[in-house]
Amino acid sequence: MEDIIVVGCGFAGAVAARKLAEEKKKRVVILEKRSHIGGNMYDSEDINGILVHWYGPHIFHTESKRIFEYLRRFTEWVRYEHKVMGNIRGQLVPIPFNYSSLEDLFPEDNASDLKCRLSRTFPNKTRISILELLKSDDAEVKRFGRAVYDMVFVNYTAKQWGVPPEKIDSSVINRVPVVLGYDNKYFQDPIQYMPTNGFTRLFDNMISHPNINVEVNCDASKRIRLDRKRGRVYFDGKVWDRPIVYTGALDELMEYEFGALPYRSLDLVFERYKMNYYQLAAVVNYPNEEKFTRITEFKHFTCERASTETTILKEYPMDYDITAPKGNIPYYPIINEENLILYAKYRDALRRFGNIYPCGRLAEYRYYNMDAVVDRALSLCESLGIK
Ligand SMILES: Cc1cc2nc3c(=O)[nH]c(=O)nc-3n(C[C@H](O)[C@H](O)[C@H](O)COP(=O)(O)OP(=O)(O)OC[C@H]3O[C@@H](n4cnc5c(N)ncnc54)[C@H](O)[C@@H]3O)c2cc1C
Known part of the structure; x- marks a missing residue:
């Protein structure tokens, strides 16, 4: 029987699981509702053999040597300096x-x-x-x-x-x-890298540990039940009093008791072309006329995979609606006073259950960069006080 449940196998969940399994010697089960690991950082090769980030482009950048050293244990990295251009009145200029x-x-x-x-x-x-x-x-x-x-x-x-x-x-x-100058780096962080074999490989290696068990296609909200009156948590129908590191959305966990937390979502449209390169930079922003905000061309991230085909992604922002055919993934929390008050209600209600620990962008209703979410998951697991 497991000692700890981790809900979600994005960066928050995977890092927490590894830390608890390796350093705290706990048996951990990760429940992931999608069919794959990696959360929004999931990538894999498309039909042309181009490594594609299926939930939008992800570039690792940080000031923290400590976080990068930690991640280096799990995969190889290649230096990558991110460049963005903007299409302004048909002209491409640095952004x-x-x-x-x-x-x-x-x-x-x-x-x-x-x-x-x-x-x-x-x-x-x-x-x-x-x-x-x-x-x-x-x-x-x-x-x-x-x-x-x-x-x-x-x-x-x-x-x-x-x-x-x-x-x-x-x-x-x-x-x-x-x-005020000619510097055209998009990020100022001194550490900017991409995982040589993609983020999914990093996740694979991170969760490969004898103490970690992963179940994909598993919606935790169908297996975890909260008894609000007694402040008790049930897992598969039985009382569960051990820790749960929860990286899903709190409104969903609490059956939308106070209403849904608003998010912005994206319609991600992938296009393939028979050409070497589609555009000059990995990302080109379209600030004005077009309905999409930017185009990413994935080959720029991993130039060694260059071929005569290329894959691009157009991002069309839209409101989040869990029931809609498009825009049903909560990407960006909409941070304003009203929504933070709503989130605080969920957070307060969760305190009644002493063994559920929210972690990550959904559970904490905030935007985390990758390095920040790794830091957060590591420090949460430190603070759990598990011997
Ligand atoms: C379009 C986009 C681009 C980004 N680009 C960058 C970038 O370039 N650089 C950077 O540093 N950061 C970037 N980020 C931020 C980065 O994605 C996050 O820091 C990181 O993914 C957060 O990890 P997480 O585990 O908190 O969330 P997620 O990656 O969302 O993981 C949460 C996981 O929990 C699962 N889950 C949810 N509910 C349940 C449930 N009930 N049962 C089971 N599983 C559940 C989900 O399926 C998901 O797999 C970007 C974000 C977006 C949206």
Whole structure:
């Protein structure tokens, strides 16, 4: 009989299971409702032998040597510096917006003048937020900020979150960097790698441990039942008083008692072409006219697999609806005051059950990058106090 149940075999679940099995010597069962492991990081070769990320492109980047060293135990990695371009009025320019983008989109004289003004206004700075540009005392710099905001940012964000451009909060605007120079790296983290043989191989190796048992095609909500009055958990009809690390959604676990937690979802449309490369960069953003937000071409992640075929992915953001044929996967929690209050109700109600530990992007209703979710799963398992 198992000591611990882990619900979900995404990064949160797989890392937790490994830690508990290996270091705490516990017998762990992972219950995964999909037909495969890896959660949203699941990848495999498509019919053309191209490694495809089936739930959207994933690039590993971190500041933490400790997290990367931990992950290196489970697979080989190859250095990969992520580059993104934006299709602005039919022209491809680097994203984040930098001096090359400026030179591509503004007349030569104007571009030189703007670069001088920017370095005068923001001496010794290499990256600033678009909000800083919009607040500048220099009218030309301010106008430039407005142009970048309109061309690159506002419609993209509106599409992504399904809100009108005028409703976009300034805290979101504040996060968008403009690069004062020619640096065209998308991420600033010093550690940027891709797993040489894909993320699924990493998961396979991580959960290959004699103390770990995995059941796929297994919806935990059909096997775990909560008795709210008594604060008791049942598993397969019997009282379960040992730990459950839960990485699914809390509203689902509690049968939507307080209502459904809202998410944004994606319609992911894959297309295949008989050509060597479809586009110049791994990801090209389409901030304006198109209904999709970006196109990913997977061959750029693993160039050694180059062939005469290529596979691309277009992402169409949409509202999440569990019952709909499209958009039925909860990708991004919609973080606002109302939704956080709703989530807090679930979290408080869960406290009645002392042995369920929420972990990961669904269970904690927050956006985690991969490195952050690994860190979270490791520290949760440390704090469980299991001998
Ligand atoms: C489109 C997209 C792109 C991203 N790109 C990046 C990137 O480039 N870099 C980066 O660092 N991060 C990226 N992320 C974030 C990354 O996906 C997450 O950090 C990571 O997947 C979180 O892992 P998780 O285990 O919390 O969630 P998931 O990967 O969602 O895993 C949860 C698992 O639980 C299972 N589950 C849920 N309910 C049940 C149930 N009732 N019973 C059994 N199983 C259940 C699900 O099927 C799923 O497999 C991206 C996210 C998205 C959506």
